[in-house]
Amino acid sequence: MIARRDILVLVFLALLSFILFVFGISVGAISISFGDVLSILFGKSTQSDTWTIIIEERYLRTINAFFAGGTLAVVGLVLQSFFRNPLAGPGVLGISSGASLGVAVAIMAPFTVLTGIFAQYTLGLLGSFLVILLLISINRWIKGVTLLVVGLMLSFFTSAFVSMLLNNSTDTMMRKYIEWGFGSFGMIQLAYFWYYILAVFLLLIFVFIRFPKVLNTWVLGEQMLLESGYKTAKVRLMILLVLGVLIALITVHCGPISFIGIAIPQLARMILKSTNHSILLPTSLFLGASLAIIADIILRTTEIAMPLNGILALFGAPVIIYVIVKGAKRGTNI
């Protein structure tokens, strides 16, 4: 069941994220009026100078923030329902640390198989896929909170190699890797950008169409999923694969972005009365997109030297602590 109030909340959040999107393009070192932004967005050209600034600086990174933030929130929501654990998220399962190792190899390894940004993407994706495969193969026996411990261990395991690479790298390489690790929506490679956005967009559509029904039953337990006629092995594979690809894509393009994927789904569950994933998913999307754009605006327009992950931690950590405390009060174990 979906409460009418929740539909209004969703519409409000969709509008909010669109307004923030326009606002994100409009503010910056040179501010562009809302009207100009809108007329550019709807295909009417204004002065060519303005157009260039928007295209190169803000337009792409705001689109990136919208999709990356929204997707991470959606992925986090699916993972929490999938593992039946409110603390699951893209970062906690070790998928992004797999990507980190791949990117570290691409940037700092003494040997070069592939070069440039292409190597970063390929190895980052490869690293996360290896972790996904490992998670898929052990998930049959290890469930719930233990799987998160496995994810944590995988992070330690991969970071051992990352630190080895860091020790042997030059200052320039090290700086490049650390900057990637801070996370940013501004690392845009025009040659790949639209393919990446298109891939994320198509996968999101797949998630919105294919996942809600499955997840609505999945939260009742695997037994009920089987009982309702789903082939759990297939469903599990589908979910982990789609999510794995999404996490990998976002992580190699924006760095390992923390907290959006854990805190936003919590917030969505708190705001909505409905537990139907067909409204939880889009609500998470627009909330995540809004938060990402706000964080990016703060980064670009203020003088604070805090990276993206820092800003997100300031927001996310309190939300997560609040959820744990609230859960403990109700007597539910996390």
Next chain:
Amino acid sequence: MINLTNIQASARKRQLFQAEELNVHRGALLALIGKNGAGKSTFLKALAGLESLVSGQINLEGTRYTFGKDYFPSKSVSYIPVKIVPFGAISLLDFVLSGKSTERNFLDVPSQIEQQEVKDLLAQFNMEHMALDAFENLSDGEQKLALIMRSVYRNADVLLLDEPESFLDVSNRKLVFEWLKKLSDQGKTIIFSTHQPDLAAHYASGFLTIHDGVIRMENVSKLNDIVQTIF
């Protein structure tokens, strides 16, 4: 009618039970008894198509299937576990409505008619006022009723229950078994495993026993002898 032929179940290379032929008539209300580990849950889950430990043939309302091969009867057969713990604060109403989730479109939003049907079902047990309460906050008895309601709501013809009396107090037990009796009178075929043969004998139309690796059908009147030999 359910007809089972040459069924055999084994777990970890040990044979659990076998039977050459078993017939369960429509509208039967059968109690399944046997020692711990005899394979009661295995049998129920196999009938629901959830378990791959059983081999053999099943004829369900005229259609023949082979266990572990082509037997996926999710539409007509429903397995009801001892207890479930949902993730998130799903409401009682949504929980029962989820029984027909697979028949809806991708948004999985139940219609007004569907909601009314479930509310009517809840009203039969004076539970309509708690329709929006979270499932996790209901009492064990209410949760058990909700589990059965979910299977009834989705029109399953065969209900397989794992220890329906567990976690329940005397009055809730009575409520649950009386409802099962009523459902079997309406034509549902019901098999439930139980550790309380005496209680079950009040309601059941027959017994299924798993003893010495054989699963058999027994008459209710022979209950005392059965209990003596098994336990």
